[in-house]
Amino acid sequence: MEPLDYDIIIVGAGISGIGNAYWLQRKCPGKRIAILEARDAIGGTWSLFNYPGIRSDSDMFTFGYRFKPWTDPQALSSGASIRAYIQETVAENDLEQYIRFRHKMTHADWSEERQGWILDVETERGKIQMSTRFLSICTGYYNYKEAYRPSFPGEETFPGPIIIPQFWPQDLDYRGKSIAIVGSGATAITLVPALTERGAGQVTMVQRSPTYVVSMPNKARSYEKWQKWMPLRWAYRAARIKYLLLQLISFGFSRMFPRTMKKFFMKMAAQQLPEGYPVDKHFNPTYNPWEQRLCVVPDGDLFQAIKKDNAAIVTGTISTFMPEGIRMADGELVTADIIVLATGLNIQLLGGASISVDGQPIDPKNSMVYKGMMMSGIPNFMYSFGYTNASWTLKVDLTANYLCKLIRFMDRMDYTSVVPIAPENPDGTEFLNLSSGYIQRAKAILPKNGTRRPWRVYQSYPMDMLATRYMGIADKHLKFRR
Template sequence: MRTTTHAAQAGGEPLDVLIVGAGLSGIGAAATLRRRCPDKRFGILEARSAIGGTWDLFRYPGIRSDSDMYTLGYAFRPWTDPQAIADGPAIRAYVADTAREYGIEPHIRFGHKVTKASWSSAEALWTVTAALAGGGERVLRTRFLYLCSGYYSYDEAYRPRFEGEAAFRGRIVHPQFWPGDLDYGGKRVVVVGSGATAVTLVPAMTERAAHVTMLQRSPSYVVSRPAQDRFARRMQRWLPQGLAYAVARWRLIAESIFLYRLARGRPALVKRHLVAQAQRQAGPGVDAAVHFSPSYKPWDQRVCLVPDGDLFQVLRTGRAEIVTDHIARFTERGILLASGRELEADLVVLATGLSLKVLGGAAIEVDGSPLDPAQAMSYKGMMLGDVPNCAMTFGYTNASWTLKADLTAGYVCRLLSWMDRRGLAIAVPRRDRAVASRPFLGFTSGYVQRASRLLPKQGARKPWQVYQNYVMDLLTIRFGRIDDGVMHFGAKGCLP
């Protein structure tokens, strides 16, 4: 896969697996192939110039995980850093170290943005076209296509426009495109947003800014967790490293499943607890009933995590404040709110969310017919009905992304090995049109609702359901039958 700056032709020996994306999911997929299918020839195409995906792209102050690293880390490679809630550079280093440990780096081709993938049943091959960062394109062929490019656009973010922005004399930035030269020391900062990015930015920016205001249109649930997991640290002292990691990981998995089910089954009780906890931690100067009590039920949207209550600490000390109101318009000096109050600012950070992208934005064809992902149905949350030899990584919304990514990688290896033993070339989940369709995600978050017309569907019964439950997926994906009556198999030239 030598990089060229001109259009290359599809020729030569095809790869066994082509992975798209060199982030947390892609590197994990490649490492799993190395471990479980060492004879497979694989390559990785990465649009950017570095390993890390999300954790290399985002460089805003305080960037960190929004879940614990014992479950966000790979199952096969223990997370050993004391910080359970890790910062972006530490996660990026973890991904890069994994790539080095498993000899993955030579297989990555940077500056290759996949624009098209076409399946041929006659050849039992995908032909993949990638635009090169230096101009031109590259064409490769692969027996299996593995999409690990995430679910949002790296090139654009959700960025609403507000009346009067041109009059504002300060600076407006979006966290996804954080300027390297931005100096906010001694400045008055307004962070617009209420999600994971906003609750990360506010305490981080108070270290240098004169004052930081978190301006939210509506509240989110915010929960404090220790930055270091004491149970995990004890296990590391008492048990071998691998066993300690597994015990800590399973404890956190069980805890998250229990708390999620409790929240969905007793939403009013859980809401009261979360709001009361926020009130205790934020102190009497903050009205949690106004600023931390959303109108939706817990886990209708993702619950925001703050390590060691850092957001509550800066609110309690007055280094930051939280305002729940609507933006009427920008002014020369800041932002005029619907209530009539004006927030003066030198810098406005629009932490307004992501712009979702399905299948990395690539155009997909199956035997000459274009695929509309929104009309497709997801098989076990990792393949698409009637699309052969293709898997996609899509993690959990109520738990760590990597839990599902690990299961998907393991399944791909199981599937490829199962086919090899039987001399088969094609695997395709055949959609049953009698299965009623449902939205792929049940979240009410803005970024999910904005992308509802792009996302595939899930079905009303297995194996078309998308479980937000690791144990159910573990039973279905790791221990379920490969030949389950829905997955069909064939030889080259014969699409089953």
């Protein structure tokens, strides 16, 4: 048996991959680690997205790493600040030694004979092969090269630019111009106030249906106070617990009392909008809270932009694009010099790579998810997939620590491989329990979710923490081999 190049290869140098590398370096010293990054920059999403106002939609005290305090009391931070935070993490922990830039994994095949993975990798120098005992996927879940881009009647008649936020042109001059933003998700809700603040003329968000928009104070004053009389790590931990509890309470109450929470969120919106504003039309979703992600806005910036009269919302169905802008089905004309299609993402697993076991192709949709981080039938394989109802990084942190725990257990027992074995004829449910368009469009490619542990993805940090940190590794669902 030929020696393998690495013990663990991490795919992706974004916030997930860097967190993975930190914990592996700390808890599995001596292991040969590599991080494959297809681009030439650290940071993943936060080095790719550059549209105006790009920021986190989760508070940084739970979105930040457990091991590295977020020092700024600003809770919803800019993309540039998050990128700098990830870069600091890399520098402080000497993690760049592991990163292989311009290395894109295109295929991974598990060899039962070698008890390891053989990876096909594209580099600037051409195609190469790499091998590893464990494969840790930290590529996120959406396609970096292609956004969801529906077509609209009459697009060819519109003379101005039609922009996709994921590929925002840095030389776009929008000062003083009328902009129509099609969409109602986090990107659209971020763009509206950002564009008005940066000199755009009238900015109109054109939404087919409303989203829950919740205002949050962007300065964590309690964190500022705690930093003055306790060590930074303690203050950060206290802020992290506070914001985690707020997430759990919001989600829990929304599931138990959806009508009450719906009224509460709409009342909050109405209090920040001009008197008589049609809240029932523009901020009254057809679904219950947390059936899709809430859109959190710092200091109510979206509502403030509407109050200043240089931002507006139009709710309804688009009939056609035309030279003047967008004509709605009810006849209303939204004038525009620029149209921005903030219409969502395309989900993509494995960073677009394919995967096989002993040459037999594996389709993730036919696998079941074990503890929200491994897939049935795929040996020595870990997938970092964050929460949809809380900060992404909370689950990524648990996944990285579970990987370390699993590797140490296998070393002690002299095991070379582990594979989750799904139950026969399992009851399956949707992997992600949100009705968001990008998730519904991806049903055909997502793995299955079971109805009971360890095959059920609960989207619950407390339950996952108990299952990964405090429960043993070996169980009847894992098959180990020496």
